[in-house]
Amino acid sequence: MPNKKTALAFVALISCLILSMGGPALAGDVLKMASTTSTANTGLLDFLAPMFQKDTGIELQFVAVGTGKALALGQNCDVDVLLVHAPATEKKYVADGFGVDRKEVMYNDFVIIGPKDDPAKVKGLTVIEALAAIAKSKASFASRGDNSGTHKKELSLWASAKMAVPEKDSWYVQTGQGMIKTINVASEKAGYTMTDRGTYIKYADTLKGNPPLVILVEGDKVLFNQYSVILVNPAKCQNVKSDLAKKFSDWITSEKVQKEIGEFKLLGKKLFIPNAK
């Protein structure tokens, strides 16, 4: 059977391909980080990771998930360090002993965006007034609905507006997806949503600076969005590389890197403002 030979050659070829991969090329140290979709989708982490490797020789591997899942990955000892943005949840996380050494890194702010013609007339209102106006007009509102930092923030805003989260109302849509996908849902429905400013700028940049949804509510103090770095607690997770995690935490809060974060821009606008102490 001559074809058997061909088949054998084929199998050998595939086996070679697989064996050739080996491990990740006996590289140096690897630090695993769980972060949020906003830091990855804006390109900030792709910008910082090579810089970190150059400065320290450590390779930063990051997974971009919602803050809820990022914290869970840390709790399960699957990553070494976290870069997240849900301060209240983070403080509880540290108090519960899952994380240590929480340090503030940078902030941006949340904004409420909506169609240019603004059917619910929220432009210039405070957040609480704006949410009430959207609910009253029954204009569409897209919520992340995914337990992410942004979602947690939105839920807290409904609470401060003394309104129940309108989960059952047909104008309130929970996408369960990332920020840009949620903005796209709002856009398709000519409705409103809340987003961090960094992701909004990235969205506007992708649409060549002419997006259908524009910023309508901003500058309200409650819209502050703080990002922090947290080390996974080595006392709970003996496998984590807490020395490398510490190096990263020191590095990202160092003067030099803080300046770089401040210079990370799209459409000429800053996406994150460094504020490490």
Place this chain on the structure above:
Amino acid sequence: MSGSLEYILSGFEKAVDLLIHLEPETFSAVLATVQASSMSMLASLALGLPLGFVLGQTEFPGRRTVRTIVDTLLAFPTVVIGLLVYTFISHRGPLGGLELLFTLKGIAIGQTLLALPIVVALTAAAVEGQDPRLKTTLLTLGADLRQSARSTLWEARFAVLAAALTAYGRVVSEVGISMMVGGNIKWHTRTITTAITLETGKGEFGMGIALGVVLMVLAAIVNLGLAFLKKRSES
């Protein structure tokens, strides 16, 4: 042309660009896809072909039940497979010490679970569809189980190949397992499908379509290669 349709056109343009220039990020995703899917296909065929033969050819108590279970597993959602594998290989899981999370091997384990029921069910169907005289002949010639498995699977090779291709199609196109178990880590576990998810999440729809085209080119190469082997074995 209206705005959104431009994504498709620009997607094709970008795909040609990516392929011609062997853009390193794309190449890394292609390599990750090829490696993970090759490992899972080898494992699922090594396990699935004998099991499929046994299920299709031999009689044993509870065979019909097993058959129903295997057929039901064809509908196993990839996200659930991803979750199951994650809970086993997470550091807190029973296999946590093996360091399989966020690796291509971890993805391959999940994809093997995905492909196995397909290989078993379709191989069993292929074997059942054989001329019944083959079984009798093999028995008369005094073939043992291994020998008759080899001959039967060889006789049914085109149907078995179709089973493998079906499983392969499901494996290279899945995203739930790769995302949950692999973590979409750049240069390491970013496969073509998780890269598509990321680009879509970034709103870069043209790039998402471009990567989709790249995946189809990869599938075409595999299919052309197998069609060539098939032709040779027929001549």
